[in-house]
Amino acid sequence: MTKNEFYCDCTIIHSDVLECVKTKMLDKSEFDGITKFFKTIGDSTRVQILWALYNHEMCVCDLANLLSMTKSAISHQLRELRLANLVKFRKSGKTVYYSLADDHVTNLIINALNHIKE
């Protein structure tokens, strides 16, 4: 047992393991990048939107109807998905059609969802 050098409310029990694992840790920014993606698809509304768009491109009103939510709420979530580069859109008159950003995103999502079913 060694005294700990950093803030923590207890002693270090296995300093060898600790030192070893420390060298394997990534930097903060890498962990942030990883969690950002999972955080985005870790929300029921957003997953339902992605699932819907996987089946067909849709406009905001259709999505609002599908999920029984307001246009505003859907629009806010679509913004999150846009910022995470998971969806793209095209405008046609007053209507904005959303779809999955690209095949890579589609595969990511399908892959992720398939894992769950096991």
Next chain:
Amino acid sequence: MTKNEFYCDCTIIHSDVLECVKTKMLDKSEFDGITKFFKTIGDSTRVQILWALYNHEMCVCDLANLLSMTKSAISHQLRELRLANLVKFRKSGKTVYYSLADDHVTNLIINALNHIKE
């Protein structure tokens, strides 16, 4: 354009698309199961714990030291990971050693993290 039957603040624009996508939607419980997993790994602290455990089994104190957090905070997050069946533990005297639940979980995580790097 058709009148909408459910709550929503706008009209249905493409009823054909809507009907089609509706049939493809999963039930609430399935979406909940999917998002539960991603929500769990969508947190920086938990991903760091999982990453550490991927390298070596560790006790609560070691994890607290590694992440410069209190035992309590780590313990609370380990509880989340236990509930999501992502980690398992063994007790030895006063010490509790945590490790990844099984190979399937390990693969899930490694897979997920690799996707990000692309």
Next chain:
DNA sequence: TTGACAGTTGAATATTTACTCAACTATAAT
């Protein structure tokens, strides 16, 4: 050119979630 509607936005509110704090259990050592 006026009205209606699709969609967006920012601020306010509501809800969820991470962490702190203090009390507790269990095990080990003296």
Next chain:
DNA sequence: ATTATAGTTGAGTAAATATTCAACTGTCAA
């Protein structure tokens, strides 16, 4: 037995996030 430490737990707090609300832009149709 008593003391010290590893770990857990529940309640409370703080921070993050989802949704609501109201105001706004842009486009279409009369």
